[in-house]
Amino acid sequence: MSDDDDSPISAREARRLFAGLRDAPALVLAVSGGPDSVALMWLAARWQRSLARGPQITVVTIDHGLRPEAAREAREVKRLAAALGLPHRTLRWRGEKPKTGLPAAAREARYRLLAQAARTAGASHVLTAHTRDDQAETLLMRLFRGSGLAGLSAMAPFTERDGIVLARPLLDVSKSQLIATLRRARIGFAEDPTNRDTAFTRPRLRALLPLLAAEGGDARNLARLAARLARANAAVEVLADGAERFLRLRDRGDAPQASVRSFEAATFAALPEEVRLRLLLRAINALGHEGPAELGKVETLMSVLDRAIAGPVAAANGRPVLKQTLAGALISLAGGRIQIAPAPARRRKGR
Numbered sequence: 607m608s609d610d611d612d613s614p615i616s617a618r619e620a621r622r623l624f625a626g627l628r629d630a631p632a633l634v635l636a637v638s639g640g641p642d643s644v645a646l647m648w649l650a651a652r653w654q655r656s657l658a659r660g661p662q663i664t665v666v667t668i669d670h671g672l673r674p675e676a677a678r679e680a681r682e683v684k685r686l687a688a689a690l691g692l693p694h695r696t697l698r699w700r701g702e703k704p705k706t707g708l709p710a711a712a713r714e715a716r717y718r719l720l721a722q723a724a725r726t727a728g729a730s731h732v733l734t735a736h737t738r739d740d741q742a743e744t745l746l747m748r749l750f751r752g753s754g755l756a757g758l759s760a761m762a763p764f765t766e767r768d769g770i771v772l773a774r775p776l777l778d779v780s781k782s783q784l785i786a787t788l789r790r791a792r793i794g795f796a797e798d799p800t801n802r803d804t805a806f807t808r809p810r811l812r813a814l815l816p817l818l819a820a821e822g823g824d825a826r827n828l829a830r831l832a833a834r835l836a837r838a839n840a841a842v843e844v845l846a847d848g849a850e851r852f853l854r855l856r857d858r859g860d861a862p863q864a865s866v867r868s869f870e871a872a873t874f875a876a877l878p879e880e881v882r883l884r885l886l887l888r889a890i891n892a893l894g895h896e897g898p899a900e901l902g903k904v905e906t907l908m909s910v911l912d913r914a915i916a917g918p919v920a921a922a923n924g925r926p927v928l929k930q931t932l933a934g935a936l937i938s939l940a941g942g943r944i945q946i947a948p949a950p951a952r953r954r955k956g957r
């Protein structure tokens with residue numbers, strides 16, 4: 607992807623990139639051996655040396671057991687880490703490998719193993735080397751899928767997962783700058799061939815990027831769009847928090863059990879559509895037991911719910927006018943209230 611900025615990253619610039627991590631007790635660097643993460647390791651090592659009392663750093667490589675060269679690449683990272691004075695661990699993904707959705711399963715396993723390594727090292731953060739180019743690709747992938755505002759916000763510089771903060775200090779740095787940094791430091795790196803394997807969506811999309819860049823849709827502009835959408839998304843989240851508190855206050859201490867969320871239907875219906883959607887999504891994800899609900903399904907549920915709320919008043923016998931399950935949650939409308947609770951466990955087939 608064309609990007610005008612391809613100068614090596616200076617020590618000063620790196621200090622700015624890592625500024626928020628200075629007081630962490632220890633950090634784990636996720637290093638695959640590709641150029642981005644090798645550059646992350648080199649930059650972090652130089653930054654650590656420049657500090658009087660910086661965080662401890664452990665480099666971790668995950669061997670997914672999917673490519674024969676992976677073990678050699680992990681050894682190569684270990685060698686380079688040792689040359690930079692950093693301890694290194696290789697962790698292997700040993701579980702059953704699924705036939706479909708392999709990249710997603712590998713990613714899930716990778717983050718689980720990285721979080722585990724962080725706990726072992728007493729680290730508060732895991733650092734990955736996602737770049738501005740990765741951010742642009744993520745935005746495009748989600749755009750093509752028709753994601754909502756939250757998805758189009760792409761990757762955040764910091765996200766928490768199981769008590770460990772996932773940090774992406776290079777999210778606004780171009781890949782070309784990282785490669786220039788490695789060239790200046792005379793450091794070699796491996797290229798993961800799956801990055802170009804057009805059996806996967808991301809590499810196919812990556813091939814389109816130069817065409818978009820020629821029309822002005824370069825990584826810098828796309829990443830800027832993601833940042834602006836993230837800002838708008840954060841504002842809508844605050845509105846949803848406020849609406850949630852308001853609905854709770856309307857209950858005047860008449861709070862239902864923790865395992866049930868209940869909203870006054872008329873007040874709920876008066877909220878903006880995006881806020882209503884988020885409240886439903888939050889409640890379903892918190893109480894359902896079948897993983898996060900798909901946005902499209904929550905949208906369908908909401909229009910059914912909206913129609914039911916606006917429709918003829920429920921029968922006086924108190925029977926629900928609507929009762930539906932989604933992602934392991936039971937959503938009902940009865941007596942002017944919306945209730946969301948865990949759905950009863952489904953009966954197993956054959957019983």
Ligand SMILES: Nc1ncnc2c1ncn2[C@@H]1O[C@H](COP(=O)(O)OP(=O)(O)OP(=O)(O)O)[C@@H](O)[C@H]1O
Nearest residue numbers: 636637638642643666667668669713733734735736
């Ligand atoms: N095998 C690995 N071992 C350690 N870290 C890795 C490994 N693979 C990827 N990473 C870390 O994750 C970052 C992103 O890698 P990559 O872009 O290949 O993953 P992705 O699956 O496309 O992204 P994401 O993990 O966010 O979905 C790398 O820069 C590196 O920091």
